Amino acid sequence: MLRLPQFGVALPANVDAVVALLRDNPGARIVAGGTDILPNLKHRLDEPGMLISLAQVAELRSIAKVEHDGQAWVEIGAGNTLTQVSEDPQVRALFPSLATAAGLVASPLIRNMGTLGGNVNLDTRCRYVNQTKFWRQALGGGCLKSEGKVCWVVPTGRNCVAAMSSDCVPVLISLDAQIVLAGPQGQRVVPAASYFKADGLRHTVREDAELTTSLRVPVPTTPTRSAYAKWTVRKSIDFPLVSVALRFDLEADSVDAPVTKLVVVAGVLGAKPRIVSKLDDAIGKPLSDPALSRIVCAAVAKQCKPLENVPYEAPYRRRMFEVFTRRAIAELVAAG
Ligand SMILES: Cc1cc2nc3c(=O)[nH]c(=O)nc-3n(C[C@H](O)[C@H](O)[C@H](O)COP(=O)(O)OP(=O)(O)OC[C@H]3O[C@@H](n4cnc5c(N)ncnc54)[C@H](O)[C@@H]3O)c2cc1C
Numbered sequence: 504m505l506r507l508p509q510f511g512v513a514l515p516a517n518v519d520a521v522v523a524l525l526r527d528n529p530g531a532r533i534v535a536g537g538t539d540i541l542p543n544l545k546h547r548l549d550e551p552g553m554l555i556s557l558a559q560v561a562e563l564r565s566i567a568k569v570e571h572d573g574q575a576w577v578e579i580g581a582g583n584t585l586t587q588v589s590e591d592p593q594v595r596a597l598f599p600s601l602a603t604a605a606g607l608v609a610s611p612l613i614r615n616m617g618t619l620g621g622n623v624n625l626d627t628r629c630r631y632v633n634q635t636k637f638w639r640q641a642l643g644g645g646c647l648k649s650e651g652k653v654c655w656v657v658p659t660g661r662n663c664v665a666a667m668s669s670d671c672v673p674v675l676i677s678l679d680a681q682i683v684l685a686g687p688q689g690q691r692v693v694p695a696a697s698y699f700k701a702d703g704l705r706h707t708v709r710e711d712a713e714l715t716t717s718l719r720v721p722v723p724t725t726p727t728r729s730a731y732a733k734w735t736v737r738k739s740i741d742f743p744l745v746s747v748a749l750r751f752d753l754e755a756d757s758v759d760a761p762v763t764k765l766v767v768v769a770g771v772l773g774a775k776p777r778i779v780s781k782l783d784d785a786i787g788k789p790l791s792d793p794a795l796s797r798i799v800c801a802a803v804a805k806q807c808k809p810l811e812n813v814p815y816e817a818p819y820r821r822r823m824f825e826v827f828t829r830r831a832i833a834e835l836v837a838a839g
């Protein structure tokens with residue numbers, strides 16, 4: 504049996520109290536649903552003196568339409584569980600890919616505990632570090648992200664390339680979402696596309712004394728189609744091994760209408776999600792045009808280069824990125 508290390512637990516009642524606790528207790532960690540951080544503590548990937556629980560912070564749990572900068576957004580509190588996000592009528596109607604991604608995380612029990620804020624701030628994962636300390640010691644004493652000095656995935660590299668494995672993050676980036684943070688200096692808003700860094704040891708721009716309070720997703724102003732494709736070995740309780748979010752803005756509400764904007768974001772590569780570029784040739788083509796699918800799939804195949812940081816061979820996963828992208832587009836077209 505794996506045991507937790509010893510730590511104190513604080514139960515603040517509001518966001519200001521969370522920020523004060525984070526500021527006054529360097530090294531303290533936030534716990535929301537605990538479905539990621541507690542297994543990591545059992546694996547001794549961290550030994551914080553204090554966990555600051557968000558369990559009693561009710562203000563993190565609303566989902567509401569708001570106006571900001573002359574634009575309509577849906578503001579989703581970071582404390583909503585993944586079940587709540589995936590079942591929310593507004594989220595399902597306006598952002599079906601987000602509802603899909605949240606509904607594909609792990610298992611029903613974990614989605615009932617795990618929050619959207621925890622999913623966005625999920626620690627990076629790697630086959631060489633998400634193991635017991637005993638296992639890591641057997642492998643030459645750990646790696647850059649644990650107790651060691653070498654990266655087993657890229658032994659010549661100086662950076663940790665553990666994988667950003669959240670299901671919701673690629674989707675939130677594809678939808679141009681913003682991440683709202685509260686900290687000692689007040690509130691700041693960071694585009695989801697700028698929140699992540701290519702450093703598996705510290706892969707977000709969140710400061711130690713900040714917490715994510717909500718995710719703001721802009722209400723689409725044109726007809727759109729969006730999808731999230733995930734491949735895992737088992738159908739349940741598995742992190743993604745392939746993860747692609749797609750979003751197409753259309754000139755009219757039909758898959759035969761020309762695409763005016765498209766965003767494709769891949770996860771589970773390195774610590775930072777990849778926003779696929781060079782898709783301009785697909786603009787102006789109908790979503791139902793097979794040429795559009797060929798352009799998008801070719802860009803995904805070229806730019807998404809998995810590493811041996813999570814299970815399954817990287818070349819196979821690279822091929823599957825393309826396959827799952829093609830199937831996702833075909834499903835959108837078939838749905839009309
Ligand atoms: C068996 C298993 C399978 C899983 N499968 C998947 C999967 O398929 N897809 C997937 O995406 N995830 C998966 N997970 C990971 C996890 O369950 C989810 O990502 C979940 O959303 C994490 O949310 P949480 O509230 O439990 O986070 P916690 O464990 O409470 O926290 C996770 C991290 O986020 C930080 N954090 C939490 N809330 C905030 C906040 N508001 N502001 C700033 N930092 C915060 C914590 O300090 C911690 O570092 C799985 C976990 C397990 C145990």
Ligand code: SF4
Nearest residue numbers: 629646654655663664
């Ligand atoms: S990518 Fe390298 S340094 Fe990072 S967790 Fe994996 S083996 Fe360790």
